[in-house]
Amino acid sequence: MAKSPEEEHPEKAFGWAARDSSGLLSPFKFSRRATGEKDIRFKVLYCGVCHSDLHMAKSEWEGFSIYPLVPGHEIVGVVTEVGSKVNKVKVGDKVGVGCLVGACHSCDDCNSDLESYCTKMILTYSTIYHDGTVTYGGYSDTMIADERYVVRFPENLPLDAGAPLLCAGITVYSPLKYYGLAEAGKHIGVVGLGGLGHVAVKFAKAFGAKVTVISTSPSKKDEALEHLGADSFLVSRDQEEMQAAQGTLHGIIDTTSAVHSLLPLIGLLKTHGKLVMVGAPEKPLELPVFPLLLGRKMVAGSATGGMKETQEMLDFAAKHNITADVEVIPMEYVNTAFERLVKGDVRYRFVIDIGNTLAATKP
Ligand SMILES: NC(=O)c1ccc[n+]([C@@H]2O[C@H](COP(=O)([O-])OP(=O)(O)OC[C@H]3O[C@@H](n4cnc5c(N)ncnc54)[C@H](O)[C@@H]3O)[C@@H](O)[C@H]2O)c1
Numbered sequence: 283m284a285k286s287p288e289e290e291h292p293e294k295a296f297g298w299a300a301r302d303s304s305g306l307l308s309p310f311k312f313s314r315r316a317t318g319e320k321d322i323r324f325k326v327l328y329c330g331v332c333h334s335d336l337h338m339a340k341s342e343w344e345g346f347s348i349y350p351l352v353p354g355h356e357i358v359g360v361v362t363e364v365g366s367k368v369n370k371v372k373v374g375d376k377v378g379v380g381c382l383v384g385a386c387h388s389c390d391d392c393n394s395d396l397e398s399y400c401t402k403m404i405l406t407y408s409t410i411y412h413d414g415t416v417t418y419g420g421y422s423d424t425m426i427a428d429e430r431y432v433v434r435f436p437e438n439l440p441l442d443a444g445a446p447l448l449c450a451g452i453t454v455y456s457p458l459k460y461y462g463l464a465e466a467g468k469h470i471g472v473v474g475l476g477g478l479g480h481v482a483v484k485f486a487k488a489f490g491a492k493v494t495v496i497s498t499s500p501s502k503k504d505e506a507l508e509h510l511g512a513d514s515f516l517v518s519r520d521q522e523e524m525q526a527a528q529g530t531l532h533g534i535i536d537t538t539s540a541v542h543s544l545l546p547l548i549g550l551l552k553t554h555g556k557l558v559m560v561g562a563p564e565k566p567l568e569l570p571v572f573p574l575l576l577g578r579k580m581v582a583g584s585a586t587g588g589m590k591e592t593q594e595m596l597d598f599a600a601k602h603n604i605t606a607d608v609e610v611i612p613m614e615y616v617n618t619a620f621e622r623l624v625k626g627d628v629r630y631r632f633v634i635d636i637g638n639t640l641a642a643t644k645p
Pocket residue numbers: 331332333334335337449450453473474475476477478479498537538539540541542559560561562563584585586623626630
């Protein structure tokens with residue numbers, strides 16, 4: 283018989299897990315593997331709350347969730363142990379783990395530093411690892427990963443506000459670069475001003491682009507323009523505003539987490555414009571084809587980023603002082619945070635103070 287999560291590995295671990303599709307999290311004792319020769323073990327200090335954690339905890343993406351499910355893939359902390367063949371970091375260094383902890387390391391994608399597109403890619407949680415056990419994420423006291431999946435955390439990046447870069451950051455940085463949108467002179471749209479969206483604005487501005495935020499919430503306008511540095515703001519329901527902006531954007535990063543209409547967004551694109559989907563609604567969207575043909579436009583996708591690019595993104599963020607705007611919360615607040623995330627009531631990322639608040643919730 284398979285061993286229990288608490289007994290399958292030698293190292294004790296504690297975190298919060300969802301037990302079923304209610305998505306409700308509660309304290310959970312489990313275990314982590316012994317430190318292999320290429321492994322890095324670290325004490326988790328902060329972990330961001332990504333909307334994907336909510337999709338996964340509630341099993342909104344069919345077939346992905348394995349319970350008990352410990353979410354968390356914006357994980358930062360301090361190294362406590364390294365394997366004998368690890369040169370990348372030493373005990374005491376600040377490190378991070380994002381969405382991935384494994385891949386095949388032999389396919390074309392892995393050989394091109396595109397681990398996130400490897401068909402055998404292993405997610406940080408709710409995926410079967412090489413050893414046959416389920417991966418558990420960063421809503422937990424300790425983390426371990428092969429050094430390839432651990433990034434060095436730049437000294438001048440704050441751990442709490444920097445943590446969300448490990449998913450939200452790379453998920454928008456990578457497509458901006460790949461689709462040729464990370465350039466001065468480009469006019470970029472960002473749809474959905476949440477965790478991903480607000481860092482997309484910051485990266486696009488740092489690349490020198492002009493940025494228009496497209497949102498359902500007029501209440502975010504002042505903040506987007508004055509605080510996040512966007513150049514203009516469109517309320518997606520406002521037909522007149524949307525009409526006036528037709529054909530103005532080179533590309534759009536669409537971070538919307540729910541089903542929505544693509545037609546008005548395609549209309550905003552210039553000829554050859556690219557609508558890049560990074561949000562992952564649980565149901566398919568309708569794709570209007572004619573507006574794509576007329577203008578040779580494209581709808582594309584992008585999933586997180588490879589490990590080399592994740593390190594590059596973090597170093598870029600450190601150089602340009604890009605962090606997330608975070609609301610730091612204690613562990614026991616996480617279910618309330620999930621409820622608020624559903625309502626879009628967060629500016630702009632919850633980050634759990636694991637280091638100071640998790641231990642107190644141990645039964
Ligand atoms: N592609 C990837 O690799 C990747 C990585 C991380 C997250 N994601 C996905 O991206 C999405 C966004 O993640 P996040 O953490 O930024 O979430 P978030 O909740 O912080 O932000 C989502 C934004 O979408 C807006 N929104 C929600 N429903 C909407 C609707 N019907 N119409 C218009 N706007 C709407 C919200 O107001 C919010 O501003 C999620 O679906 C998440 O799973 C994808």
